[in-house]
Each structure stands twice: as structure tokens, then as C-alpha cells.
Amino acid sequence: MDLKKFIRDIPDFPKEGILFHDITTLFINPEAFRYVLDKLVDYFSNQEIDYVAGIEARGFIVGGALSQILNCAFIIVRKRIFFFLSCSSKLRT
Numbered sequence: 158m159d160l161k162k163f164i165r166d167i168p169d170f171p172k173e174g175i176l177f178h179d180i181t182t183l184f185i186n187p188e189a190f191r192y193v194l195d196k197l198v199d200y201f202s203n204q205e206i207d208y209v210a211g212i213e214a215r216g217f218i219v220g221g222a223l224s225q226i227l228n229c230a231f232i233i234v235r236k237r238i239f240f241f242l243s244c245s246s247k248l249r250t
Contacts, residue, residue, distance in 0.1 A: 158188075158189065158192045160183065160192070160193065163182055163183040163185075163186050163189040164180055164182060164183055165178075165181075165182040166179070167179055180215055181215065184218060190222075194219075194222055194223060197219075198223070198226055201227065207229055207230065208224075208230045208231070208232050209223050209224035209227065209229060209230075209231050209232070210231075210232040210233075210234050211224075211231065211232070211233060211234060212234045213235060216234070217233060220232075
């Protein structure tokens with residue numbers, strides 16, 4: 158499957174001269190998204206996986222789905238500012 162047709166290119170984002178590849182458009186197509194997940198599962202199938210970590214936004218989507226398929230725990234990795242704003246002081250110690 159040619160995944161390039163499911164990924165949107167955004168020129169000059171976040172600043173001039175950068176070409177941003179937006180994978181959110183990949184999630185709109187269930188077959189393309191499933192293809193990506195299947196390829197990741199195939200890649201990691203011979204390894205013992207205990208955790209999948211998803212980094213911010215899109216990583217939450219891919220990592221969460223992948224962890225369910227691999228039957229392992231999912232760790233959310235957030236930018237420090239968001240973590241501290243959303244957690245109680247007890248969790249920060």
C-alpha cells in the first residue's frame with residue numbers, strides 16, 4: 158500500500174522552509190491505518206513487548222491502538238507543562 162497518498166504535506170509549517178508531513182489524514186482511512194498497525198505488529202512480533210509509549214497527540218492514537226493489539230501496557234508521554242497542569246501534587250512527588 159502506498160501510504161504517501163494518505164499523508165498530507167503542509168509546506169512552511171511550523172515555519173518557512175519546513176515541510177510538515179501530517180499523518181492525521183491517515184487515520185481517516187481505516188484500511189490505511191490498519192495497514193500501518195499490521196506492519197508495526199509484524200516488526201515487533203518476535204520481541205517480548207511489555208510497554209508501548211506514545212508521545213503526544215498522534216502517538217497516543219497509534220501507541221494506544223498498538224498496545225491493545227500487542228496486549229501490553231500503554232504509557233502516555235506528555236510535554237512537561239501539560240503533565241504538571243493535569244496532575245495533582247501527590248502524583249508529582
